[in-house]
Amino acid sequence: MPGQASPVYLDHNAGAPMRPAVRDAVIEVLQDAGNASSVHAHGRKARGRIENAREQVAKLCGAFTRAVTFVSGGTEANMTALSPSWQDQGEPVYLDKLFRSAVEHPSVVTGGRFRVADQVVIPVDSNGVIDLEALEDRVSDADPSLISVMAANNETGVIQPLEGVGAIAAKYGHFFHVDAVQAAGRMPINMGLWQADAVTLSAHKFGGPQGIGAVVVRSTARVPSPLMVGGGQENWRRGGTENVSAIAGFGVAASAALEDLNKIDQMKMMKARLETGLVNTCPSLTIFGADAERLVNTTCFAVPGISAETALIALDLERVSLSSGSACSSGKVSVSHVLSAMGVEEDTARCALRISMGWNTEDADIDRFLDVWPRVVDRLNPDARHRAA
Template sequence: MTTAAPRLYLDHNATAPLRPQARTAMLEALELTGNPSSVHGDGRRARGLVEAAREALAAACGVKARSVIFTSGATEANTLALSQAWQGADGPIYPERLLISAVEHPSVRSGGRFSPRQIRTIEVDADGRIRLDHLDQLLSEGGPALVSVMAANNETGVIQPLAEIGARVAASGGLFHVDAVQAAGRLPVAPKDWQAHAISLSAHKVGGAQGMGALVLASSAVAPSALLVGGGQEHHRRAGTENVAAIAGFGAVAREIADCHAESAELLRLRNLFEQGLHHICRSAVVFGDAALRLPNTSCFAVPGVPAELALIACDLKGASVSSGSACSSGKVGVSHVLAAMGVDETLARCAIRVSFGWTTTEADVARFLDLWGEVASRLNPAAVQHAA
């Protein structure tokens, strides 16, 4: 009797498998009883786990613990940041406009607490990098702005020039928010170096639990108005009883974030091996954003004549989990707004597949997927595959 091969998981940008240290911390937390807002011993033990995790996340980001606000995930963190009212060190700040890039995550594209008429879109170039000249133009056109830009794109992995963007926003007197969800664990996360006022993080992208995120402030003196009110949790910045177990798991990963960064060199090697193998199998393959600086684990590619919708189904049936883009847009395969903003032809964009590697990925996984992809592409478009002589 033959044993079926384990599924091949290459969708870490959607969610990463739970890391052992996170699992251990969460199970230990689940053994405790107590509301972290309670003053008795059980409550204080729960509060201790929350504050230890807060310290770990703050240290990983180079800020003070009070600057970390735990949320239900990155979508809530983004919405919390996209506020028309901030409390600044010298008094209230009221940004009049929201400037976002054309390749942002849907939770930023929705505008948070800004109305549609207040939102302007910053154009990107053919590789998905923000056009700094267009940002300069938008910053000069009106009153104070809040600028929200992702550190690295979830679909293509393209990294934005955050320090340059932050310097421009600072010179204009605006506020700067960075969606650092995909960068965490793969790149150094440094809100102060970026001159960012706040960054959003998500636990499940780095091997923590789903349903847990954080908004990290560069300084606790400058913060957006609360989104959820009715309690004093998170220093009155996010009401609601904290998810102690998920927070403990997030903290466990944050304490070892340097090890996560150390994985990047191996992930880059695996990505390069994959892309070399892809071009050997399908010479017509296009890797989006390959001329730009990208995350080491992400490859978004298309093979003309191999539709993503059919390819995803075929890969899934063969035991491989890959993606056509943002998991938050799952349910149907449409044209990516990211690729559209980059000027990619719609026909080619409909063939886009994303593979994203992570801490569980091995060289054997890459080889296995290349073999599998060759079979899928050959069946869907035989002319696209370079067959050995």
């Protein structure tokens, strides 16, 4: 419409816009025929594209190329890694329990292929950081098990002490999985430093295509049992004809995400300006996880008396897209299990909003939000502008 402001997208943790170079790569592959398992020229070309992308994703994680297994996305990646059945040095290993933090993504909260009775939840502090003493206490006398702790929380951006978790896993002979879906391009992924046996990724969180992800292992001698079985694709680790176009786009996005690490300081400045503006507008505002290390792109906050659902509608009318800090299902906002685990009262948790920046966020986007936000607050709860913290 004439005179209408351009839309602002600040919901990259839910899904980032596809990068132009990724789109070009996907379109190019879609124009070609060829099954990567075929031996003819078309098949060999498709195979070459997959292996090139595998190398690009491996570099993002500091892993060996053959350590990367392509799957359909982050959920399948987590389901694959969360298995009681692994191979270690060619021998089958059965893991007794799953130890996970209380703030994991829903795809990990379900426990993957572990029975509910075999799952143990580790508490977090008021910032959402896992309690390492509680973890060590619970795993110290356990049979070989799997520990699963995310690199950074999808709602709050809080970064977990992965070196500490990995050290505990190694000390007691446990396997260690890291859900790094939100980490890629926003913090370095260092499997060796973390002593992580597997990390999981999803391309669409950092500008790749939707519907493609990866399980990356530290050593091909220690791998989870396949979730999808059938043919010998992906070195027998994931059956099914490969999605060549999405995989090629994933590779391009992975290379770009690695380069994004050079821009972290710029995003830190945008985040600092954003959070200063939020607090100046509403002194009563709470930023969740503020006392912990957080991703440079993520701010989760709440203003008392302004429900997330109402705020999202008001912001959408202003053509500004962000997200509730709560879990959403079928468009309905529910209380976040993450904030509940942090001890946040239900009334406050229902007010939680999340701003998440990404590869194409500019200063102008933050300016626009900070211009719109006071008007939204004035309409929904003007007292919040003046209430003391």
